[in-house]
Amino acid sequence: MTFASISAVTVTLLLVGVFIVMMMNLNKIATNLEEDVEIKVLVDLAANDAAVKELEEKLKSNPNLTDVQFSSNEEELEIMIKGYGEEFALYKQGNPLRHVFYVKAATPQDTAKVAKEIEAYDSTYEVKFGEGKIEKLFNVLNTGRNIGIVLIIALLFTAMFLISNTIRLTIVARRQEIEIMKLVGATNNFVRIPFLLEGIWLGILGALLPMILITIAYFNLYDYIQPKLEGELFQPLDKTPFIFQLNGLLLATGIFIGVWGSFMSVRKFLKV
Amino acid sequence: MIKMKNVYKKYANGVVATNGINIEIDRGEFVYVVGPSGAGKSTFIKMIYREEVPTSGEIIFDKINIAQLKQKEVPQLRRRIGVVFQDFKLLPKLTVYENVAFALEVIEETPENIRKKVTEVLALVGLTKKARMFPNELSGGEQQRVSIARSIVNQPEVVIADEPTGNLDPETSWDIMEVFEKINARGTTIIMATHNKEVVNTIRHRVVAIEGGIITRDEIGGDYGYEQ
Ligand SMILES: Nc1ncnc2c1ncn2[C@@H]1O[C@H](COP(=O)(O)OP(=O)(O)OP(=O)(O)O)[C@@H](O)[C@H]1O
Ligand SMILES: [Mg+2]
Numbered sequence: 001m002t003f004a005s006i007s008a009v010t011v012t013l014l015l016v017g018v019f020i021v022m023m024m025n026l027n028k029i030a031t032n033l034e035e036d037v038e039i040k041v042l043v044d045l046a047a048n049d050a051a052v053k054e055l056e057e058k059l060k061s062n063p064n065l066t067d068v069q070f071s072s073n074e075e076e077l078e079i080m081i082k083g084y085g086e087e088f089a090l091y092k093q094g095n096p097l098r099h100v101f102y103v104k105a106a107t108p109q110d111t112a113k114v115a116k117e118i119e120a121y122d123s124t125y126e127v128k129f130g131e132g133k134i135e136k137l138f139n140v141l142n143t144g145r146n147i148g149i150v151l152i153i154a155l156l157f158t159a160m161f162l163i164s165n166t167i168r169l170t171i172v173a174r175r176q177e178i179e180i181m182k183l184v185g186a187t188n189n190f191v192r193i194p195f196l197l198e199g200i201w202l203g204i205l206g207a208l209l210p211m212i213l214i215t216i217a218y219f220n221l222y223d224y225i226q227p228k229l230e231g232e233l234f235q236p237l238d239k240t241p242f243i244f245q246l247n248g249l250l251l252a253t254g255i256f257i258g259v260w261g262s263f264m265s266v267r268k269f270l271k272v
Numbered sequence: 273m274i275k276m277k278n279v280y281k282k283y284a285n286g287v288v289a290t291n292g293i294n295i296e297i298d299r300g301e302f303v304y305v306v307g308p309s310g311a312g313k314s315t316f317i318k319m320i321y322r323e324e325v326p327t328s329g330e331i332i333f334d335k336i337n338i339a340q341l342k343q344k345e346v347p348q349l350r351r352r353i354g355v356v357f358q359d360f361k362l363l364p365k366l367t368v369y370e371n372v373a374f375a376l377e378v379i380e381e382t383p384e385n386i387r388k389k390v391t392e393v394l395a396l397v398g399l400t401k402k403a404r405m406f407p408n409e410l411s412g413g414e415q416q417r418v419s420i421a422r423s424i425v426n427q428p429e430v431v432i433a434d435e436p437t438g439n440l441d442p443e444t445s446w447d448i449m450e451v452f453e454k455i456n457a458r459g460t461t462i463i464m465a466t467h468n469k470e471v472v473n474t475i476r477h478r479v480v481a482i483e484g485g486i487i488t489r490d491e492i493g494g495d496y497g498y499e500q
Contacts, residue, residue: 177363183321184426185350186378188343 001169002202005162009206009257012155013250017214019148020246026144029234030137037111039118039129043099047123052099055123059103064114067104073097098125109138156257163202163261167195171269178270195266196259203258204251211247218243273299273429273461274320279329279339281315281485289315291485292329297463299429302456302477305465306496312485313465317434320463321353322346334429351379354423354431354460358438360415362407362422369394369403372422379426389425397421397451413444420451430461437468449475472496 041059043052052070059068071079076097081088091097105114115127171178181191222239229235279293289312297303305313318324319331322338331338333349341349362371369390376386394400397417407415416436423431433452437445449471456462466472472479472495479494480487489497 176361180361180363180374181378182347183350183355183361184375184378184422185347187347190378190380 001162001166005159005166005202005261006206008155008159008162009203009254010209012152012159012257013207013210013254014213015155016152016253017210017246017250019152020249021214021218023141023145023148024242025237026141028237030141031108032234033137037104037108037129039103039105039111039115039127041101041103041118041124042126042128043101044123044125045098047099051123055121056101058121059101059118062114062117064106064110064117065103066106067102069102071100071102073099076100156253159206159257160261160264163199163258164265166202167199167262168265168269170198171195171265191270192266195262195270199258199260199262200255201258202261203254203256206257207251207254211250214250215243215247273297273334274463275330275332276319277330277332279316279319279326279331281312281319281324282327289485290319290326290482293482293485293487295480295487295490297461299461300456300459302452302462303464304472304477304479304496305463305482306467306472306479306498307482307488308498309467311482313482314434315485316482317432317463317465320430320432321355322349347379351426352429354426354428356416356419356423356431356433356436358435360407360412360419360439362415362418364407367404367406368399368410368418371407371418372425375422375425381426389427390421393421393425396424396454411444412440413447416440416444416448417451420448420455424455424460428460430463431455433462433464433466435465435467437466437471442470445471469496469498 041055043055047055056068056070059065073095076099077088077091077095080091080097103118105111111129115129118124119127178191219239222236225236274295274297276293276295279290280288281290282288291312293312293316305316307313315324319326320333320338322341326339329339334352336345336349338349363374366374372390372393373386376389381389391400394403397420399414399417399421402410402414407418410418416439420431420436423433431452436452437448440448445468452462452464453475476493476495478492479489479496481489481497
């Protein structure tokens with residue numbers, strides 16, 4: 001029984017730990033991506049200089065936007081030539097490209113909304129952004145998070161239940177002792193504390209293995225992956241302080257499970 | 273010191289164990305509680321050390337109404353009351369000495385005081401030589417002495433005993449009664465539920481008879497009054 005409850009804490013915290021590592025890193029990737037999402041506002045060909053100027057003012061005064069940058073059709077062509085080759089230099093004769101404003105949403109999650117807003121402005125031809133991509137990512141993240149949370153809560157309860165059962169067995173085994181303690185006037189805390197300590201111990205013992213495993217795994221994984229992602233947009237979370245915070249959290253959760261588990265059976269079976 | 277007013281106790285299963293008990297017990301008294309089986313004697317006794325709480329009525333112990341006592345305050349009450357049972361309730365894995373010391377350890381007495389008090393009380397019940405023995409190495413009478421020693425080691429004002437001689441042969445019962453007499457002589461109040469006619473009729477004290485949950489007789493120096 002003791003083994004079962006420690007294992008339950010171990011399994012729970014292992015999953016909690018892996019889940020948190022994944023969520024935190026995905027979150028980081030998502031944030032990295034978000035930060036990079038630019039809105040590209042294509043200006044209507046019919047718009048004259050004044051209209052362009054007006055549009056720029058409008059964009060700049062919109063509090064939901066930051067980083068408003070203008071790029072004329074000539075500059076756009078330069079970018080194209082650089083990107084796709086000298087053949088495009090032909091277009092210098094009659095530039096078919098539009099003027100462009102590059103902007104960013106002040107809060108990345110609002111990108112789609114803000115893009116809609118801009119579409120309604122005069123002199124815009126089209127508003128483009130990494131549409132769909134980030135939304136999908138957010139959806140995946142949210143679904144993953146919700147499933148994970150439900151799973152973890154179920155596991156937490158299982159672990160608490162097993163701990164409370166273990167403690168109940170100890171209480172039953174020490175029934176006579178407890179009865180006498182109460183009879184001669186031991187305080188409720190005096191009676192209760194050993195069982196709470198037992199619960200805390202079970203929680204700490206259960207937390208040890210996940211802490212060690214996750215630390216080792218993350219250090220190795222990080223050292224393996226990080227060099228490969230050198231210079232990339234996605235970077236794994238730094239080992240420290242993340243892994244220490246995670247270990248602290250796992251330990252605290254283990255203790256919490258232990259305290260709650262024992263608290264439940266102490267309350268039920270000691271009536272103190 | 274102990275005063276009950278209209279104490280009524282109905283158990284969860286609907287049994288009415290005491291049906292309006294009124295009594296006053298003074299400091300230093302020795303009271304036998306007698307009556308047929310199921311009369312409510314144990315219930316009466318349990319309400320004094322708050323093992324049971326009356327459904328209605330008042331139980332005043334030295335100005336405190338035990339019936340209304342908060343759960344948190346029960347330990348303090350229990351430290352002023354020693355309890356002895358028919359089945360001794362000793363811990364089999366502890367020696368005689370440890371069983372008695374246990375009562376002080378769990379109320380966090382200092383080791384020094386524990387040593388002093390336990391030694392003293394073991395001498396009082398005549399078990400100094402058997403201090404290192406375990407309960408299963410003792411006779412019933414000796415086990416009951418250990419349990420009495422444990423009940424008085426914290427110098428309670430009252431000792432409550434529920435049929436303390438119920439499991440003992442007549443000879444041994446007299447020895448145990450002698451111990452209670454000694455304790456009473458030191459000024460400790462004693463309340464004892466018993467079926468032991470011989471004892472009640474020989475060592476005369478106040479006799480309170482309970483029948484059907486009410487007190488039917490309360491007589492100082494009275495006799496047992498029932499056929500056995
Ligand atoms: N915990 C309980 N729950 C329900 N009913 C109880 C409980 N304890 C006692 N009773 C009932 O209350 C009544 C009084 O019981 P009590 O134990 O006080 O009698 P008693 O006088 O001590 O009897 P005895 O001489 O056999 O020890 C009995 O009918 C008994 O069945
Ligand atoms: Mg009884």
